[in-house]
Amino acid sequence: MTHIEQLYWGGAALIVLWLVAFGFALVATRNGAVTPGPATQEFGDHPESPAVVSLLGNNWRGVEHAAAATLLDLAARGFLELRQPGDDPARSSVHVTEAGRTAPDLMPYEQRVLARVAARAVNGGAPIGAIAFRDDKRAAAWNTELRKEVIAEARLRGLSRFRFPRLLAGALMFSAFVPGALFTVAAVMGGHNLRAAAAVGVAPGAALVYLLGRSMGERATPQGLERAGHWAGLRAWLTAHDDFARLPPAAVTVWDRYLAYGTALGVTSLTSRLLGFDGGDRRRVWSSYGGTWRPVRIRYPRLRPGFGASTRRLLYLAAGAALVAAGICAFAVLRQPDWSVVADAHSEGSMRRPGLVLSAGWVVSALLGLVVAGRMSRWILLAAFLAMMPGNFASDSDGWFVDAAAQEGPLPVEFAAIAVFGALAVFFVVLACLERSEPDTITGEVLRMESRKGKDVARFLVLDEGNTDLTTAWALPAASQGIATGAQVRLRVSRGTRVIRSAELVKRAMPEGDRVKPVGRPAS
Known part of the structure; x- marks a missing residue:
């Protein structure tokens, strides 16, 4: 066994020893059993x-x-x-x-x-x-500080303590990086660069420290x-x-x-x-904007076409939808029955099966539209591959695929797809034209702000204008800054796409009691 192999095996053995020691520490520091006292009403x-x-x-x-x-x-x-x-x-x-x-x-x-x-x-x-x-991060931070303050009093009263003694926690923390040091030396001796060696050395230590951190907490004292x-x-x-x-x-x-x-x-x-x-509750928030408290119900238009899109984006979407409609129309009109053959024992591997021909025409039209709309991704390609699968199962001499491929002219499902995508293209063009008009101005209080998946995707901003108990979220561009829940703002908006074009701060958010400075005192 070479020195490099010895270092790797030694590091692996140290990881096993660390896990065994960590397991013993967990067992030794677990809470004792609570013996319930007799039922009582006394404090x-x-x-x-x-x-x-x-x-x-x-x-x-x-x-x-x-x-x-x-x-x-x-x-x-x-x-x-x-x-x-x-x-x-x-x-x-x-x-x-x-x-x-x-x-x-x-x-x-x-x-x-x-x-x-x-x-x-x-x-x-x-x-x-x-x-x-109204904000999950502020709620989490507030409750975290509250937990620290409660634990501090429990420790002052002698009711709680750290689960691991400081010496034990420090020893486990330090020893967690020893196997990584051996791995790093072995990687350098094996000819790897310093960056790769450091990555190999830090990874096991980081995993063990994470495991240790998840187990840190409180445990009971006898009292x-x-x-x-x-x-x-x-x-x-x-x-x-x-x-x-x-x-x-x-x-x-x-x-x-x-x-x-x-x-x-x-x-x-x-x-x-x-x-x-x-x-x-994300869909029901109490608001006092307007002078009286009232519950405001919130709608989030997640599936609304064109929500939060710019004029350029709307034109891309319109072009993509139009291309899908045109592609399906051209495929339906030009398609001939002799483009496919009925699969039988002599044409088992044929690429001219009716199912494959139909699904290929539809999927290719959809992919071209997605390319123009700028919506391509690896998941879209996976979905396209799965959409082609039904054609592989149309191997009988009769069936829906065979009858549909033999029909001349567009199918009913193709008529429906052409109508839907054509209407969608017109809808996006109309929205793009409306985006050129003068925006509306509204004023209200920000009830909630919700993030959405994607780095450059607009966020949800819920505004209470004070005159309704039902409101729909607006699209706040991802680059916008300086807006917080509770603030009163004046927005210039496009109602068609519900995009916020500009935001002006009218009144800053009032303190909500989530930044209280802790005042220490002995437990009573």
Whole structure:
């Protein structure tokens, strides 16, 4: 065995040893079993907050309901007020009380939730559905910071700790790159350039570090396991109440902090669903633009022809559709029955089968149109290949392909295709002419912005003009910058293609309580 082979085999052996050591570390640092205590309605002398309880109740894996539980806890303590005007809990509203406006000595995650509610309740109150974010990235960042703040308090209370001790985590991190170093030396000795050698060396280390990072998290302390058992007893007591799971958020006025703890422990299904601090519903957004809160339904015209296209793009699409119509028409008119022969035992490999002749004419016409329209890709070629396949199965002496190929003149399906693509070409030309007209000017508040697949593809921009409860998204060019959700803008738009030609900022987006500076304080 050469030295190069020894280095490669040595690196592979080190990877196996690392995985074995990592497996032992996972087993040694797993959480202990939580022993549920007896069913109880007592919180204890110095109870943890519902947010911390959500961490304990979720086996230290996450804080899924921490934000909703914290909102209910703030309402139970008088900092917020929840009102339900009718029978529909989804129509409930949240209001900041006078105590909430001057609330001192709150934990950082409580300040974060209170600031979010206060930012949305700008006119004295807001529907609970308006608490959700309009941007998925901002929602993810907000919840990430909330999780860090909840874990920080759990550690201060001695209930949680790092899963891996710092020394163990550092040793695993360092040793993950040792096999890659051996691979790099072997690659250099084997005559490879430095770039290839570095790639060979970094790849295994990066994979092992990624595996290690996915396993980093929290684990219980002995005191944490004890307190988790106590809260498991409270969960059992709350679960025994049949109607508790269906309580609306406004029931906090009757159930006080029990509703907050029930939400943290996953007992209340209705409040957990209604009080969302995530990215919200993409098709239904609460808006206060115009003075009053109202739900706005959103339509995304994903399949609308010409949506977001420029004048040049529309002309390309029109030319492509016209070419498809003309190609199918020419093929249907010029096609002769003797272009194909019926497949039999003596013509098994013939390329003149009726099915192949028909599908080839249609597919070639479609490909030419796609080339002109600029829509060719490897997936289109794969689809074209699959579209040719039916012709391979038309080997009988009779059948639809044989009868269709023997007919003179266009088939009904060809008449339909010519009409559809011809109408599509005319439609694109009309849109291109409308694009030359003076654009309309509209003003409103940006409700949502949605990305679409493709680097140069226009984004969806949802605008609330304040005069309707149903709106359709506009196409914002990918290069546009400086527009954010919540901002009031003046747009110059083309209604035919729903393209935004220009955007002018009227009023910047107001802070939404998603950038609260954490204020550290000892756990109470």
